[in-house]
Amino acid sequence: xxxxxxxxxxxxxxxxxxxxxxxxxxxxxxxxxxxxxxxxxxxxxxxxxxxxxxxxxxxxxxxxxxxxxxxxxxxxxxxxxxxxxxxxxxxxxxxxxxxxxxxxxxxxxxxxxxxxxxxxxxxxxxxxxxxxxxxxxxxxxxxxxxxxxxxxxxxxxxxxxxxxxxxxxxxxxxxxxxxxxxxxxxxxxxxxxxxxxxxxxxxxxxxxxxxxxxxxxxxxxxxxxxxxxxxxxxxxxxxxxxxxxxxxxx
Amino acid sequence: xxxxxxxxxxxxxxxxxxxxxxxxxxxxxxxxxxxxxxxxxxxxxxxxxxxxxxxxxxxxxxxxxxxxxxxxxxxxxxxxxxxxxxxxxxxxxxxxxxxxxxxxxxxxxxxxxxxxxxxxxxxxxxxxx
Numbered sequence: 001x002x003x004x005x006x007x008x009x010x011x012x013x014x015x016x017x018x019x020x021x022x023x024x025x026x027x028x029x030x031x032x033x034x035x036x037x038x039x040x041x042x043x044x045x046x047x048x049x050x051x052x053x054x055x056x057x058x059x060x061x062x063x064x065x066x067x068x069x070x071x072x073x074x075x076x077x078x079x080x081x082x083x084x085x086x087x088x089x090x091x092x093x094x095x096x097x098x099x100x101x102x103x104x105x106x107x108x109x110x111x112x113x114x115x116x117x118x119x120x121x122x123x124x125x126x127x128x129x130x131x132x133x134x135x136x137x138x139x140x141x142x143x144x145x146x147x148x149x150x151x152x153x154x155x156x157x158x159x160x161x162x163x164x165x166x167x168x169x170x171x172x173x174x175x176x177x178x179x180x181x182x183x184x185x186x187x188x189x190x191x192x193x194x195x196x197x198x199x200x201x202x203x204x205x206x207x208x209x210x211x212x213x214x215x216x217x218x219x220x221x222x223x224x225x226x227x228x229x230x231x232x233x234x235x236x237x238x239x240x241x242x243x244x245x246x247x248x249x250x
Numbered sequence: 251x252x253x254x255x256x257x258x259x260x261x262x263x264x265x266x267x268x269x270x271x272x273x274x275x276x277x278x279x280x281x282x283x284x285x286x287x288x289x290x291x292x293x294x295x296x297x298x299x300x301x302x303x304x305x306x307x308x309x310x311x312x313x314x315x316x317x318x319x320x321x322x323x324x325x326x327x328x329x330x331x332x333x334x335x336x337x338x339x340x341x342x343x344x345x346x347x348x349x350x351x352x353x354x355x356x357x358x359x360x361x362x363x364x365x366x367x368x369x370x371x372x373x374x375x376x377x378x379x
Contacts, residue, residue, distance in 0.1 A: 006373045011267050012260035076340065082256035083344065096348065099341040103351035106361050108321075114369070115347045122256040122344070 089227035258295035316368030
């Protein structure tokens, strides 16, 4: 008997994620709302609370999480029957940037999907309580790959009160609530300046949880690249409260 | 152990998921030149993984030359004409698409090219008895 023609990488993704308890993709269809900073700070805040955390930068053509964390790209990650993500600030961190460095990485859709498959197939996360995933804006390949390749995940949707963001995120929430159980979807407001109810109203509209506000921190850029400085930032304090709620299963 | 082991696990998991329980399997794998997978290590790893499950595995590896095609000017060229530094070759070995970070079309200079064949690991055929 014979069977033929297939990409074997898809078959092993389940095994790679088998010891990952919770997957939290940080998503927003709108760019510039702070997904990368929030993803990194969330991973650091969870790690500080003693849980085992991984962070995957899935912004394939424009990875920047390594800049936030100050990760060393001068060496490739070690190999041990796969690729072992290096630890940065207590977080196991994986990014295509280890291989593309700071060169441009212009890719078409199917090439992005190939990168995601490759990274998921060869990365050895081991035991993790949380895998935080930084995703790019839009509803493109990386977001669809998260929805397809991760059997269970808990999207953390980032929004600001801007009408442009709300219009964009509403489309993402429409998509997510079609394919993910509503109780697993959470919304956070980033760059909050006031007690505007715009984002909480958006969460109510889709009957998903509002997890809290992260106030605009105009000084956080000064801490970028330094994990210790990031942990002293005002934004980190707000994100830590989000991390606490996630840990408690809110 | 290098990351070929992870690719061998992927092939093994594919076989376990698609073929019925069998004592002997024959796996034909196409290996794209771009990823430069070490054939000996991949074959060894695949046999070992299968053996640990009590399965005897015949591995047939087919090397496929890599050809690139520019999407801007249409020029096609073989990878063998390109000389990469060792570190770049290693980066491409892990994630073949990063070739776009290190290579441009030799005719027009565009990075908007595609790998039309010879990218990476592909299972061509699985047989069992």
